[in-house]
Amino acid sequence: MAYTVIDKPNLYFNTKLYTGTGSSLANTGVGFQSDLTWIKGRSGATEHVLTDSVRGVTKELSANDNGAEETVAQGLTAFGSDGFTVGTDGSYNTSSATYASWNFKAGGTASSNTDGSITSSVSANTTSGFSIVSYTGTGLAATVGHGLGVAPKMIIVKMRSGASAWYVYHASNTTAPETDFLQLQGTNATADAATIWNDTAPTATVFSLGTSTGLNASGSTNIAYCFADTSMSKMGSYTGNGNADGTFVYTGFKPAFVMIKRTDGLSSWRIWDNKRNPHNVLTTSLNANESNADYTDSSVYIDFLSNGVKFRNTSDNVSGGTYIYMAVASEPFTTSTTNGSIPATAR
Numbered sequence: 166m167a168y169t170v171i172d173k174p175n176l177y178f179n180t181k182l183y184t185g186t187g188s189s190l191a192n193t194g195v196g197f198q199s200d201l202t203w204i205k206g207r208s209g210a211t212e213h214v215l216t217d218s219v220r221g222v223t224k225e226l227s228a229n230d231n232g233a234e235e236t237v238a239q240g241l242t243a244f245g246s247d248g249f250t251v252g253t254d255g256s257y258n259t260s261s262a263t264y265a266s267w268n269f270k271a272g273g274t275a276s277s278n279t280d281g282s283i284t285s286s287v288s289a290n291t292t293s294g295f296s297i298v299s300y301t302g303t304g305l306a307a308t309v310g311h312g313l314g315v316a317p318k319m320i321i322v323k324m325r326s327g328a329s330a331w332y333v334y335h336a337s338n339t340t341a342p343e344t345d346f347l348q349l350q351g352t353n354a355t356a357d358a359a360t361i362w363n364d365t366a367p368t369a370t371v372f373s374l375g376t377s378t379g380l381n382a383s384g385s386t387n388i389a390y391c392f393a394d395t396s397m398s399k400m401g402s403y404t405g406n407g408n409a410d411g412t413f414v415y416t417g418f419k420p421a422f423v424m425i426k427r428t429d430g431l432s433s434w435r436i437w438d439n440k441r442n443p444h445n446v447l448t449t450s451l452n453a454n455e456s457n458a459d460y461t462d463s464s465v466y467i468d469f470l471s472n473g474v475k476f477r478n479t480s481d482n483v484s485g486g487t488y489i490y491m492a493v494a495s496e497p498f499t500t501s502t503t504n505g506s507i508p509a510t511a512r
Contacts, residue, residue: 169292169396170396170497171292171293171395171396171397171494171497172497174293174397174418174421174493174494174495174496174497175196175421175495176196176197176270177197177269177270177290177292177293177295177397178267178268178269178270178293178397178398178421178422178493178494179195179196179197179268179421180265180266180267180268180421180422180438180439180440180441181194181195181248181265181266181268181440182207182263182264182265182266182440182441183263183264183266184261184262184263184264185257185258185259185260185261185262185263185264186258186260187253187258187259187260187261188253188258189242189250189251189252189253190250190251190258191243191245191248191249191250192248192249192250192251192266193245193247193248194247194248195247195248195249195266195268196247197246197247197268197270198244198245198246198247198270198273199218199244199248199249199268199269199270200217200218200219200244200269200270200271200272200273200288200290200297201215201216201217201218201268201269201271201295201297201390202215202216202217202241202244202249202266202267202268202269203215203228203266203267203268203269204216204241204251204256204257204264204265204266205264205265205266205451206255206256206259206262206263206264206458207262207263207264207265207441207451207458207459208262208263208458208459209259209262209458210456210457210458211255211256211456212227212228212229212230212256212456213227213228213229213451213453213456214226214227214228214237214240214241214256214257215227215228216240216241217271217288217297217388217390218244218271218273218274218275218288218297219271219275219286219288219297219298219299219388220234220299220325220388222240222241222242222243222244223236223237223238223240223241223242224236225237225240225241225256226323226325226388228331228349228350228453228454229350229452229453229454229455229456230350231328231329231330231331231350232328233324233325233326233327233328234325234326234386237252237254237256237257238252239251239252239253239254239257239258240252240254240256240257241257249266249268265438265440265441265451267422267436267438269293269295270290270293270295271288271289271290271295271296271297272287272288272289272290272296272312273288274288275287275288275297275299276288278298278310278311278312279310280308280310280311280312280370280371281300281307281308281309281310281370281371281372282303282307282308282309283300283301283302283303283307283308283309283374284300284310285298285299285300285309285310285311286298286299286300287299287310287311287312288312289311289312289313291312291313291314291315292395293395293397293398294313294315294317294392294393294394294395294397294398295313295390295391295392295393295398296311296312296313296317296390296391297388297389297390297391298310298311298312298388298389298390298391299386299387299388299389300386300387300389301384301385301386301387302324302374302378302380302381302382302383302384302385302386302387303381303383304376304378304381304382304383305376305381306363306373306374306375306376307363307373307374307381308371308372308373308374309371309372309373309374309389310370310371311367311370311371311372311389311391313369313391313393314369314370315369315393315394316336316366316367316368316369316393317334317336317367317372317391317392317393318335318336318337318392318393318394318400319333319334319335319336319391319392319400319491320333320334320367320372320389320390320391320392321333321349321389321390322334322380322387322388322389322390323380323387323388323389324379324380324382324385324386324387325385325386325387325388326384326385326386326387327382327385329378329379329380330348330349330350330351330379331348331349331350332346332347332348332349332361332377332379332380333346333347333348333349334346334361334362334367334372335347335400335489335491336366336400337400337401337402337489338355338402338428338489339355339428342366343362343363343364343365343366343367343373344357344358344359344362344364345357345358346358346361346362347426347428347489349434349453349454350453350454351454352431352432352433352454353431354427354428354429354430354431355428355429358375358377359375360375360376360377361374361375361377361379361380362374362375363375363376372389372391392491396417396418396494396497397418397493397494397497398491398492398493398494399416399417399418399490399491399492400489400490400491400492401414401416401489401490401492402428402487402488402489402490403487403488403490404485404486404487404488405476405479405481405482405483405484405485405486405487405488406482406484407479407482407483407484407485408479408482408484409477409478409479410477411467411475411476411477411478411479411482412475412476412482413470413473413474413475413476414473414474414475414476414490414492415472415473416472416473416474416492416494417472417473417497418472418492418494418495418496418497419469419470419471419472419494419495419496419497420439420469420473420474420492420493420494420495421438421439421493421494421495422436422437422438422439422491422492422493423436423437423438423467423469423474423490423491423492423493424436424453424490424491424492425481425488425489425490425491426488426489426490427481427483427486427487427488428487428488428489429486429487430483430486432481433452433453433454433455434452434453434454435450435451435452435465435481436450436451436452436453437449437450437467437469439469439495441459442469445468445469446466446467446468446477447466447467447468447469448461448466449461450465462480465478465480465481466478467481469495471496473492474490474492
């Protein structure tokens with residue numbers, strides 16, 4: 166499928182770095198009003214904390230554990246037109262501590278979606294290919310509308326009302342991805358269970374749920390983050406070559422954010438971005454499943470190129486290992502013809 170080239174991906178995704186003050190702090194310069202803000206402390210061990218506009222401010226989920234949603238009065242307290250405000254909670258704003266925030270624009274105020282057997286509340290951005298979906302479980306096999314108009318390539322689901330894993334669908338996870346799942350808070354390899362996605366691939370309108378209480382318990386409240394392939398986001402896979410002159414992964418754009426996970430063995434969910442690492446080689450990563458601070462190791466270096474990612478390591482490039490990735494653009498490889506088809510430059 167051909168996608169409209171997004172000349173300015175930073176209108177839909179941006180990484181914002183900041184230093185805590187220990188008092189209410191308005192972070193501006195994001196460039197848009199975020200619908201999902203994912204914050205992680207860089208200089209110390211803190212939770213990965215996610216707040217979105219559908220659940221509302223002060224509502225926290227932590228990517229590195231399976232806890233239920235919490236209300237944190239001094240967490241993320243406001244979404245602004247050009248950023249967000251955080252209170253004094255240590256996961257958001259310890260004095261002199263450094264933080265990374267990854268900000269995604271969906272569709273603003275959510276609306277009711279009746280495409281699935283479960284009515285959902287959806288904030289969708291069909292241009293960038295990202296939607297936030299809130300729904301209530303039934304305990305029975307079901308479908309849920311996602312609002313994207315194309316089948317999502319990655320879906321991350323978390324129960325809000327109780328403790329449960331973060332369940333991840335990825336279209337490049339095995340040859341039959343609808344039968345398998347990964348867990349964002351864990352390191353485990355892919356596993357097979359019909360009770361997660363009901364062994365049914367997502368469509369242009371809905372994704373499917375099995376009977377697992379982890380994401381479809383009767384009466385439970387749940388949130389899903391859905392990502393489609395567009396000119397600014399790409400979900401795919403690669404096979405490691407075990408060489409420091411590692412695998413090249415073509416994304417079709419210069420990345421701003423890349424998250425990877427090995428699927429056939431134990432590994433963390435590694436995250437790199439272009440703000441913590443403004444120049445190649447990228448030496449600093451964070452792991453979505455861990456509370457650890459910024460991690461620097463010569464065995465996990467990569468490059469962000471004008472059209473993809475080049476691995477400069479053996480750790481995330483094990484010979485014969487299979488990996489999935491999610492990448493978001495900072496620039497298109499080539500801009501739209503209305504702007505003269507300007508190619509992206511290398512870093």
